[in-house]
Every structure is written in structure tokens, then in C-alpha cells.
Amino acid sequence: SQTIHQWPATLVQPVGSPLSLECTVEGTSNPNLYWYRQAAGRGLQLLFYSVGIGQISSEVPQNLSASRPQDRQFILSSKKLLLSDSGFYLCACQDPNQETQYFGPGTRLLVL
Amino acid sequence: KNQVEQSPQSLIILEGKNCTLQCNYTVSPFSNLRWYKQDTGRGPVSLTIMTFSENTKSNGRYTATLDADTKQSSLHITASQLSDSASYICVVSRGPGGGFKTIFGAGTRLFVKA
Numbered sequence: 001s002q003t004i005h006q007w008p009a010t011l012v013q014p015v016g017s018p019l020s021l022e023c024t025v026e027g028t029s030n031p032n033l034y035w036y037r038q039a040a041g042r043g044l045q046l047l048f049y050s051v052g053i054g055q056i057s058s059e060v061p062q063n064l065s066a067s068r069p070q071d072r073q074f075i076l077s078s079k080k081l082l083l084s085d086s087g088f089y090l091c092a093c094q095d096p097n098q099e100t101q102y103f104g105p106g107t108r109l110l111v112l
Numbered sequence: 113k114n115q116v117e118q119s120p121q122s123l124i125i126l127e128g129k130n131c132t133l134q135c136n137y138t139v140s141p142f143s144n145l146r147w148y149k150q151d152t153g154r155g156p157v158s159l160t161i162m163t164f165s166e167n168t169k170s171n172g173r174y175t176a177t178l179d180a181d182t183k184q185s186s187l188h189i190t191a192s193q194l195s196d197s198a199s200y201i202c203v204v205s206r207g208p209g210g211g212f213k214t215i216f217g218a219g220t221r222l223f224v225k226a
Contacts, residue, residue, distance in 0.1 A: 004155075041221075042218060043201070043216045043217060043218035043219060044156075044201070044216040045216075046214070046216075088153075090155050090156075092155075099143070099144050099146070099161055099163075099205065100146065100158050100161055101158075101214070102158070103148075103155030103156045103157070104155050105154060105155050106153070106154065106155050108153065
């Protein structure tokens with residue numbers, strides 16, 4: 001079965017600082033990978049989607065970027081964080097032949 | 113417009129009682145509908161997945177129903193336990209596969225009290 005690792009679990013960063021969140025996946029090959037953001041009390045918002053190495057699709061214009069340097073590694077980055085970037089960031093993985101997405105434990109980001 | 117709406121927004125029940133959560137969607141073309149459970153501060157965990165031809169699926173004390181004609185789904189929780197306190201998210205996918213074609217509901221926050 002698939003296992004998704006995210007780190008760090010919690011992060012407090014000042015406004016204007018850079019960001020790098022990492023997600024790695026075990027137990028599958030060539031998965032679809034996703035980054036979601038969840039604001040407090042709100043639904044999940046899809047940020048980025050990747051079907052393979054170096055292939056990134058962005059759903060909404062924003063201050064963030066994503067990269068997939070390896071098959072099972074997905075990175076979320078920012079050059080300068082904004083207060084509005086605070087939230088709960090979830091990485092998800094999906095076998096292309098299956099319908100269910102599996103989620104990582106999430107990273108809680110607080111920008112002050 | 114492709115939307116997924118869940119009700120109620122939040123719900124408080126006593127331990128041992130049953131409850132039903134609702135999900136209405138306007139996503140088209142429909143591929144599948146999933147219910148996830150998300151504990152506070154954790155990632156969502158899949159409970160059930162149903163395709164167009166399925167109208168009910170169970171996972172322990174959780175039973176999901178789907179009416180593809182009226183575009184409604186429900187999640188019934190039987191004999192609730194304190195550990196059922198969580199957010200329950202309805203997710204609908206368009207066409208084959210998921211990805212950007214997946215639409216998430218805002219969730220129902222369930223509180224089970226002793």
C-alpha cells in the first residue's frame with residue numbers, strides 16, 4: 001500500500017521568507033501527485049497536480065510553485081511568503097489506474 | 113458549474129446514536145463519489161468510493177448511498193463512537209480519473225459527545 005510522508009509537520013515562518021515543503025511517496029510507481037491547501041474550517045483547494053517528473057499543472061494563480069524532481073517526490077515552494085499563505089497543506093497520491101487519492105499527514109504553516 | 117455541497121455544516125450527537133450526512137453535487141459528467149474522514153490536524157482517509165452503478169457501500173459502521181439520478185449521496189454512521197468525531201468530506205470526480213477534475217465539498221464537522 002502507498003505511504004505518503006510530509007515534513008515538516010508544523011512550520012512558523014515570517015512574512016517574506018522562503019518556503020519549501022517536501023512530500024515523498026512509497027509503495028507505488030509513476031503516481032499522480034497533488035498539493036492541496038485547507039484553510040481553517042474550509043474545504044480542500046487543489047493547488048498543483050503532477051502526472052510525472054517535471055510535469056506540473058497549476059489550478060489557481062498564486063504565490064506558490066511546485067516541482068517534481070523525482071518520480072515519488074513533490075515539492076511545494078515559495079520565494080516570499082504572504083500572510084494569506086497560512087494554512088494546512090496536504091500532499092496526495094493516486095495510482096493512475098485507481099480512483100482513490102491517499103493523503104499525507106499534512107503540514108500546518110503559519111505565516112506571521 | 114461543478115459543485116459539491118454538504119449538509120449540515122456541523123452536527124453534535126450523543127455517543128451510541130446514529131446520524132446521516134448529506135452531499136448534493138452538480139458535477140458532470142460523473143465518474144465516482146468518495147467519502148473521506150479527516151481527523152483534526154490530519155490528512156483525510158478514504159471511507160468509501162462509489163461509481164455510477166453502485167447505490168450503496170458499507171465500511172464497518174459507515175454506509176454510503178448514492179442516487180445518481182438526483183445527484184445526492186448520504187453517509188450514515190451507526191452506533192456512533194467518540195472516535196467518530198471528525199470532518200467528513202464528500203468528493204466527486206468528473207469523467208475518468210481524478211486530478212483537477214476532482215471537486216471537494218467543504219465537509220461536515222461531526223462532534224460525538226459522551
